[in-house]
Amino acid sequence: MCIAIPVRLTGITPGVMPMGTVEHAGATLACCLAYVPEAGIGDYVVIQNGFAIDVLDPESAALSLAAFAELGAVPAETPA
Amino acid sequence: MTTRLVLDEILDPGAARVVVTRDATGRVSEAAFDLAGLPRVDGLLTGRPAVEVPALVERLCGICPAAHHLAGMRALEALAGVTAVPPTAEAVRRLLHAGAVIAIHVVHLVATDPDAALVLRRLAKAAMATAGSPGHFPATAMPGGVVAPAMPDRRDACAALVPEALAVARRVAERALSAPPGSLDGFGGADVALVDDVGRLDLFGSRLRAVADDGTVLIDGAPASDWDSLVAEAEPGSSAPRPYLVALGSRGTYRVGPVAQLRVADVPTPEAAGLQTAWRTGGGGASAARAVIVVHAVETIAGLLGAPALVAGDVSVPLPPSGPGVGVGWVDGARGLLVHRYEVDAAGVIARATILTPTAQNEPWLGEMLRAAAQDRGTDRARLEDAIREADPCLPCSSAPAGAMGLVVDTVEGP
Numbered sequence: 303m304c305i306a307i308p309v310r311l312t313g314i315t316p317g318v319m320p321m322g323t324v325e326h327a328g329a330t331l332a333c334c335l336a337y338v339p340e341a342g343i344g345d346y347v348v349i350q351n352g353f354a355i356d357v358l359d360p361e362s363a364a365l366s367l368a369a370f371a372e373l374g375a376v377p378a379e380t381p382a
Numbered sequence: 383m384t385t386r387l388v389l390d391e392i393l394d395p396g397a398a399r400v401v402v403t404r405d406a407t408g409r410v411s412e413a414a415f416d417l418a419g420l421p422r423v424d425g426l427l428t429g430r431p432a433v434e435v436p437a438l439v440e441r442l443c444g445i446c447p448a449a450h451h452l453a454g455m456r457a458l459e460a461l462a463g464v465t466a467v468p469p470t471a472e473a474v475r476r477l478l479h480a481g482a483v484i485a486i487h488v489v490h491l492v493a494t495d496p497d498a499a500l501v502l503r504r505l506a507k508a509a510m511a512t513a514g515s516p517g518h519f520p521a522t523a524m525p526g527g528v529v530a531p532a533m534p535d536r537r538d539a540c541a542a543l544v545p546e547a548l549a550v551a552r553r554v555a556e557r558a559l560s561a562p563p564g565s566l567d568g569f570g571g572a573d574v575a576l577v578d579d580v581g582r583l584d585l586f587g588s589r590l591r592a593v594a595d596d597g598t599v600l601i602d603g604a605p606a607s608d609w610d611s612l613v614a615e616a617e618p619g620s621s622a623p624r625p626y627l628v629a630l631g632s633r634g635t636y637r638v639g640p641v642a643q644l645r646v647a648d649v650p651t652p653e654a655a656g657l658q659t660a661w662r663t664g665g666g667g668a669s670a671a672r673a674v675i676v677v678h679a680v681e682t683i684a685g686l687l688g689a690p691a692l693v694a695g696d697v698s699v700p701l702p703p704s705g706p707g708v709g710v711g712w713v714d715g716a717r718g719l720l721v722h723r724y725e726v727d728a729a730g731v732i733a734r735a736t737i738l739t740p741t742a743q744n745e746p747w748l749g750e751m752l753r754a755a756a757q758d759r760g761t762d763r764a765r766l767e768d769a770i771r772e773a774d775p776c777l778p779c780s781s782a783p784a785g786a787m788g789l790v791v792d793t794v795e796g797p
Contacts, residue, residue: 305442305443305444306442306445308444319493334493336493336496336499337489337492337496337499337500337503348444348445348518350486350489350776353492355445355485355486355489356518357518358518358519359517362518365519366441366444369441370441370442372438373423373442
């Protein structure tokens with residue numbers, strides 16, 4: 303099954319195709335933010351195909367991360 | 383039992399691995415797409431109350447949460463013997479589903495036409511908000527119905543977005559139809575999609591239709607309760623379970639998704655119906671099929687917004703207690719048929735759960751296209767990437783820009 307873990311946006315490079323960086327569990331990766339122009343640094347986003355497809359509010363991100371943690375899939379993490 | 387999910391595999395926008403098998407003469411005998419990045423969570427659901435499963439699964443699969451939400455609710459209702467929800471609940475659920483289909487499909491557009499993608503995303507989000515799900519994760523449905531009817535002010539705000547969205551969707555579809563389809567798809571298996579009671583395409587349908595490559599109807603309107611007699615997994619529980627149509631045995635390979643949806647049945651909305659005709663006569667192709675389905679989804683939203691039942695009426699039916707048994711729920715999502723099958727004990731606790739995704743069902747189709755590409759051009763990455771884009775697996779590689787997929791091709795010797 304496809305798996306989507308919310309990740310926190312740590313940087314934004316503006317442009318026609320704005321790019322963002324996300325960090326989680328020690329990994330730093332890039333994603334395109336063109337589909338979510340409302341995203342800001344510190345937001346949690348869901349990524350598909352290298353594109354952030356939506357922005358989560360902190361409560362929703364916490365629920366998702368709790369679901370993963372409950373299954374032992376990723377370490378529990380509390381959204382800022 | 384726990385599963386370790388490796389984040390790098392989940393987030394890397396280019397990750398994709400193909401295994402090509404060559405026989406002793408060097409001829410490509412097989413090719414397969416590695417689905418290791420798509421772990422099955424079915425085993426993790428055993429022992430949990432069934433009522434908790436839809437919410438848990440939609441959180442794990444954050445890409446298509448609405449599809450899991452709705453398929454899960456239907457499975458719970460099937461367990462309780464509920465076969466229909468009130469018209470208002472049905473309309474609100476359909477609105478959520480149509481919005482979600484658009485939201486997922488138009489991600490493919492971002493790289494090539496970001497303005498069009500944002501127009502369509504705006505409508506999709508407005509439709510989902512009107513259906514009671516303003517956030518990424520749905521809050522629309524409950525077992526037996528929906529939480530509330532649509533609010534008239536949200537309905538009106540959504541309706542105001544329809545004309546521009548329909549014009550954009552139509553333009554995108556016409557452009558996609560004007561591009562020559564790829565030559566990779568010589569799939570000889572069946573196509574499977576959901577239909578309404580009279581056999582027209584219905585992405586939120588309650589009946590399943592399967593059509594062979596030669597047009598023979600193999601399954602004509604089967605209900606979800608027949609699922610166990612329709613489809614079985616050759617490798618149960620595997621990430622690549624190789625499901626097949628039971629009636630055809632090992633020859634029963636099939637595919638799902640936009641190509642199957644347009645091949646299986648006529649689209650009932652007028653704009654999309656005309657585009658479907660052009661798609662069929664023009665040779666098809668997945669990219670154009672997705673675009674036609676988006677037009678259909680926009681038209682579906684327009685129709686639902688005009689339905690009085692959307693904003694007034696009973697929203698749920700009581701759900702009687704579930705005894706031991708099996709409940710199957712499904713939806714035909716952006717990537718195709720998604721099935722939730724819950725087997726519960728007398729206390730309503732999951733004894734066995736199966737979540738069969740479109741990507742898992744399309745793995746054999748993708749394997750065929752990869753083999754054709756490899757036989758034709760060896761390990762030419764562009765051709766292999768084309769095959770992956772055509773099947774559109776729900777992995778962080780499907781719409782990577784050309785040449786940027788970061789494809790890893792492993793060649794092994796075999797029969």
